[in-house]
Amino acid sequence: MSAVASEASRAGSRSGRRRSKSGWNLLGVLVFVVAGFPVYWMLNTAFKPAKDAIDPDPSLLPTGLTLDNFSRALHIADFWGPVGRSLLVSLAVVAIGVVVGMLAALAISRFVFRGRKIVIVGILAVQMVPLVAMIIPVFLLLNDLGQYDKLTGLILTYLTFILPFTVWTLRGFIVNIPKELEEAAMVDGCSRTGAFVRVVFPLLAPGMVATSVYGFIQAWNEYLYALMLLSQKNQTATVWLSNFSTKHGTEYAPMMAGATMMALPIVALFLLVQRKMAAGLTAGAVKG
Amino acid sequence: MSAADTTTAKVPPTRQSPPPPPAGEPGAKRPRGGRGSRGATTPWLLLAPCLLVLALVMGYPLVRLVTLSFQKFGQSQLWGFQPAESVGFDNFTGVLGDGEFWQVVIRTIVFAAGCVIFTMVIGMLIALLLQRVSGWVKTLVNIALVASWGMPVIVATTVFKWLFDADYGILNAVLSRLPGVELIGHNWFASGPQGLAVIMLLVVWGAVPFVVITLSAGLTQVPAELEEAARIDGAGAWGVFRYVTLPILKPIIVMLTTLSVIWDMGVFPQVFVMRNGHPEAEFQILTTYSYDRAFVVNDYGQGSAIALITVLLLLGVVAVYMRQMLKIGEVE
Numbered sequence: 001m002s003a004v005a006s007e008a009s010r011a012g013s014r015s016g017r018r019r020s021k022s023g024w025n026l027l028g029v030l031v032f033v034v035a036g037f038p039v040y041w042m043l044n045t046a047f048k049p050a051k052d053a054i055d056p057d058p059s060l061l062p063t064g065l066t067l068d069n070f071s072r073a074l075h076i077a078d079f080w081g082p083v084g085r086s087l088l089v090s091l092a093v094v095a096i097g098v099v100v101g102m103l104a105a106l107a108i109s110r111f112v113f114r115g116r117k118i119v120i121v122g123i124l125a126v127q128m129v130p131l132v133a134m135i136i137p138v139f140l141l142l143n144d145l146g147q148y149d150k151l152t153g154l155i156l157t158y159l160t161f162i163l164p165f166t167v168w169t170l171r172g173f174i175v176n177i178p179k180e181l182e183e184a185a186m187v188d189g190c191s192r193t194g195a196f197v198r199v200v201f202p203l204l205a206p207g208m209v210a211t212s213v214y215g216f217i218q219a220w221n222e223y224l225y226a227l228m229l230l231s232q233k234n235q236t237a238t239v240w241l242s243n244f245s246t247k248h249g250t251e252y253a254p255m256m257a258g259a260t261m262m263a264l265p266i267v268a269l270f271l272l273v274q275r276k277m278a279a280g281l282t283a284g285a286v287k288g
Numbered sequence: 289m290s291a292a293d294t295t296t297a298k299v300p301p302t303r304q305s306p307p308p309p310p311a312g313e314p315g316a317k318r319p320r321g322g323r324g325s326r327g328a329t330t331p332w333l334l335l336a337p338c339l340l341v342l343a344l345v346m347g348y349p350l351v352r353l354v355t356l357s358f359q360k361f362g363q364s365q366l367w368g369f370q371p372a373e374s375v376g377f378d379n380f381t382g383v384l385g386d387g388e389f390w391q392v393v394i395r396t397i398v399f400a401a402g403c404v405i406f407t408m409v410i411g412m413l414i415a416l417l418l419q420r421v422s423g424w425v426k427t428l429v430n431i432a433l434v435a436s437w438g439m440p441v442i443v444a445t446t447v448f449k450w451l452f453d454a455d456y457g458i459l460n461a462v463l464s465r466l467p468g469v470e471l472i473g474h475n476w477f478a479s480g481p482q483g484l485a486v487i488m489l490l491v492v493w494g495a496v497p498f499v500v501i502t503l504s505a506g507l508t509q510v511p512a513e514l515e516e517a518a519r520i521d522g523a524g525a526w527g528v529f530r531y532v533t534l535p536i537l538k539p540i541i542v543m544l545t546t547l548s549v550i551w552d553m554g555v556f557p558q559v560f561v562m563r564n565g566h567p568e569a570e571f572q573i574l575t576t577y578s579y580d581r582a583f584v585v586n587d588y589g590q591g592s593a594i595a596l597i598t599v600l601l602l603l604g605v606v607a608v609y610m611r612q613m614l615k616i617g618e619v620e
Contacts, residue, residue, distance in 0.1 A: 024417060028425035031414055036432035038493065039439065041458055042447045054456045056472070104338035111331035119335060124613055126346050128606045130554030132575040133595040136582045137349035137356060143366070160345045163338060221440040223557040228583070238442045242561045252450050263443040270438030274501075 480570025
């Protein structure tokens with residue numbers, strides 16, 4: 001009883017602040033509901049019986065749990081083929097991107113040489129060219145090289161956006177590793193390469209993993225090049241989903257099941273690296 | 289999120305350490321100069337593979353984009369029946385003299401400006417809100433934000449298509465439950481402006497999380513003492529924001545805004561997939577218009593001219609972004 005009384009008196013002095021806090025919280029919950037709704041509705045539709053999806057008076061709550069939509073989505077058009085191709089392309093792009101990008105990132109972050117700034121500006125600028133603007137000449141280039149409708153051609157073109165991104169991000173991670181560590185190792189008798197392999201590399205590994213995963217996601221999500229540079233029989237996962245929505249547009253429940261299958265692994269991967277990437281992207285942006 | 293905050297909060301110490309280097313920089317350069325003879329070739333060797341790949345997949349197409357825009361290049365040139373012939377500025381005069389093109393340009397600018405403004409304002413408001421809510425609300429909002437950020441664009445587009453479906457879309461059904469609203473069967477894509485507004489919503493929904501998370505990280509670095517001091521001097525909430533928070537966040541805001549402009553001018557799949565691969569005239573923006581000219585009308589020359597004009601339009605924004613990045617990059 002006395003606890004309640006003291007609580008009440010304390011609340012009296014702080015009630016104003018508390019009331020405004022709960023107002024903010026309410027607003028925050030509203031943001032959560034609005035921002036999260038599309039994701040919720042995708043999952044909701046994917047798992048509900050297909051006939052409930054076209055109910056003229058739909059219920060906002062789940063109406064049942066079924067996996068029928070998933071089997072229908074897998075059935076309607078080959079799913080694993082496109083997924084396999086997407087996987088292959090993304091992994092290849094990331095593998096090449098990280099190795100080549102790592103070397104370049106080392107060059108611009110650990111060496112002082114003439115033309116360094118031009119290279120940095122160039123890589124930054126290249127990153128800014130909208131991909132869509134490049135599709136015509138890239139299409140013609142691959143056509144000339146006989147790489148149209150080949151996965152190798154797609155891998156090559158994906159490097160246009162994965163490589164600058166990888167170089168820039170890895171550079172951000174490298175410059176945050178104090179040079180003194182390397183220098184200390186070199187004083188202790190390591191060669192420059194030895195110092196890199198034994199000192200810098202272990203510190204850089206988490207950054208490299210994050211960069212690779214993020215690059216993988218970008219390659220996986222790419223749509224326009226995959227659509228234009230591969231024929232229907234070689235389509236990737238994103239094109240599979242977009243075709244699903246244009247060709248079987250009325251089958252919304254299986255479509256959402258397909259969307260869920262595309263999104264879940266990517267969102268999970270994204271969750272893993274998001275913190276590291278967000279920190280890396282902003283590091284240094286605030287500077288007095 | 290708290291972990292992200294601490295990671296970024298930890299950045300200043302490492303960032304603060306660079307200031308000593310300017311003083312120590314000449315000293316630091318000496319040992320490097322000693323290694324100079326080898327040091328001059330090693331970085332170029334390391335850069336070589338990267339530059340080679342970029343020259344092939346980026347440099348060459350860029351040059352080709354420029355030359356193409358001065359050529360007559362259609363179906364017969366594509367199959368090699370006829371050599372491409374130079375036509376001077378014909379493609380540009382053709383494009384620029386077309387009334388439809390100017391409509392597309394204005395539509396694109398309005399669309400991109402809307403996306404950027406809404407993204408930045410909503411992002412800023414949510415970031416400020418997150419500072420004021422309890423921990424559990426913050427976690428909830430962050431979960432929603434990261435989920436929508438991580439959603440592949442194609443998936444998000446498909447989901448929005450479903451949300452806004454004329455007959456079975458949940459939005460029409462929910463809105464119609466409000467008294468006086470009758471939207472069952474309302475087709476959001478019957479008119480261009482309304483359809484583009486839906487697409488804008490989709491773009492903003494996908495872009496806000498990055499802005500919120502970046503600004504939240506930035507906000508943790510705004511010294512509480514400064515805000516306190518401003519408040520003691522009589523500044524209201526708006527005054528503190530306007531004269532303390534905003535100036536400190538300015539570098540981040542400039543970066544985010546320029547990036548958003550570049551991204552939103554380049555929006556393609558959202559419009560393309562939303563309109564089932566054939567955007568109607570009212571939905572054309574510069575990217576889809578260029579695509580249409582090249583791959584539907586088979587006029588690769590004019591398509592390239594439009595793409596080139598888009599790139600040129602963006603150059604100014606890119607310059608601002610680069611200046612900002614160089615300011616940061618130069619410290620290293």
